[in-house]
Amino acid sequence: MLEEKIKSVIRDVPDFPKPGILFKDITPILHDHKLCSEIVDAFAEKLSESKPDAIVGIESRGFLFGFALANKLQIPFILVRKAGKLPYKKIAFEYSLEYGTAKVEMHEDEIKKGWNVLIHDDLLATGGTAEAAAKLIQMQGGNVSGFAFLVELEFLKGTEKLQQYSKNSISLVRY
Amino acid sequence: MLEEKIKSVIRDVPDFPKPGILFKDITPILHDHKLCSEIVDAFAEKLSESKPDAIVGIESRGFLFGFALANKLQIPFILVRKAGKLPYKKIAFEYSLEYGTAKVEMHEDEIKKGWNVLIHDDLLATGGTAEAAAKLIQMQGGNVSGFAFLVELEFLKGTEKLQQYSKNSISLVRY
Numbered sequence: 001m002l003e004e005k006i007k008s009v010i011r012d013v014p015d016f017p018k019p020g021i022l023f024k025d026i027t028p029i030l031h032d033h034k035l036c037s038e039i040v041d042a043f044a045e046k047l048s049e050s051k052p053d054a055i056v057g058i059e060s061r062g063f064l065f066g067f068a069l070a071n072k073l074q075i076p077f078i079l080v081r082k083a084g085k086l087p088y089k090k091i092a093f094e095y096s097l098e099y100g101t102a103k104v105e106m107h108e109d110e111i112k113k114g115w116n117v118l119i120h121d122d123l124l125a126t127g128g129t130a131e132a133a134a135k136l137i138q139m140q141g142g143n144v145s146g147f148a149f150l151v152e153l154e155f156l157k158g159t160e161k162l163q164q165y166s167k168n169s170i171s172l173v174r175y
Numbered sequence: 176m177l178e179e180k181i182k183s184v185i186r187d188v189p190d191f192p193k194p195g196i197l198f199k200d201i202t203p204i205l206h207d208h209k210l211c212s213e214i215v216d217a218f219a220e221k222l223s224e225s226k227p228d229a230i231v232g233i234e235s236r237g238f239l240f241g242f243a244l245a246n247k248l249q250i251p252f253i254l255v256r257k258a259g260k261l262p263y264k265k266i267a268f269e270y271s272l273e274y275g276t277a278k279v280e281m282h283e284d285e286i287k288k289g290w291n292v293l294i295h296d297d298l299l300a301t302g303g304t305a306e307a308a309a310k311l312i313q314m315q316g317g318n319v320s321g322f323a324f325l326v327e328l329e330f331l332k333g334t335e336k337l338q339q340y341s342k343n344s345i346s347l348v349r350y
Contacts, residue, residue, distance in 0.1 A: 011263060033250060037246060060260075064242045067205070087188040088186060
């Protein structure tokens with residue numbers, strides 16, 4: 001089963017980025033091209049009945065499978081980046097973190113009105129960044145058609161926060 | 176011709192990230208899945224006679240075509256990230272910028288001794304970051320088999336700096 005296979009490759013790193021957090025390191029997956037292609041295929045299959053018009057990938061690990069999936073589905077790929085990284089005219093959304101705030105940006109001409117846009121990141125934790133990506137899509141007149149994560153940390157209840165944007169949320173691996 | 180096609184899609188953004196710099200924005204390419212797949216195919220074709228054992232991609236735009244190319248060639252993909260981002264045991268290399276320094280890191284168990292490793296980034300400017308990636312590969316006993324860039328700014332003479340690591344440097348687009 002794909003979930004078990006992915007779990008057997010993900011590496012637990014204790015106390016990163018700070019004491020008490022058990023970090024799920026996905027980088028060993030990237031050494032296994034067969035597993036990578038199974039992951040892309042699994043996302044594509046789950047989207048086969050409602051193919052989005054574009055995929056938004058969140059910097060920077062969301063660029064990996066997000067771009068691969070967009071190419072597989074033959075649709076545009078759009079970057080959501082941390083503040084100050086995108087060069088052209090852009091829109092921004094600021095959101096709260098445990099301590100302080102974070103800001104993400106998207107180029108302003110990326111999404112056509114009415115497009116159904118899928119949001120991808122490698123990991124869903126509390127959902128703050130994915131929610132910010134949803135806001136950026138809506139600010140441009142797009143619809144959030146769903147979310148696709150490689151890993152979801154269920155105990156952080158990120159999908160609860162995201163369901164007001166779309167009830168379609170795919171996670172290949174859950175902890 | 177592929178170079179002309181890519182050039183027609185790249186967007187010039189004046190005065191980014193600072194006054195006087197004409198930034199080459201590759202994000203419009205990501206909207207064109209056909210062009211994206213032609214780019215991956217062009218890299219793969221140029222590497223067909225000396226397929227590397229792995230590809231190192233430089234954060235974060237180097238994750239896009241780097242990962243796509245690694246999957247196409249069916250070889251491992253390895254991340255070089257800015258300091259503090261990788262969770263596991265890692266090695267670091269610090270290098271000089273115009274003002275100050277920058278540090279990049281790689282997990283310490285990523286490269287097997289004797290592996291021929293290709294370095295990819297979207298854009299070659301002065302070559303400082305690509306050189307740092309080369310150092311990280313050599314620190315782990317790997318060989319730098321070559322470099323692959325989507326865009327090269329020839330007037331900054333990055334390839335001169337890199338040729339001590341490998342004389343094989345591919346750039347699909349040159350300015």
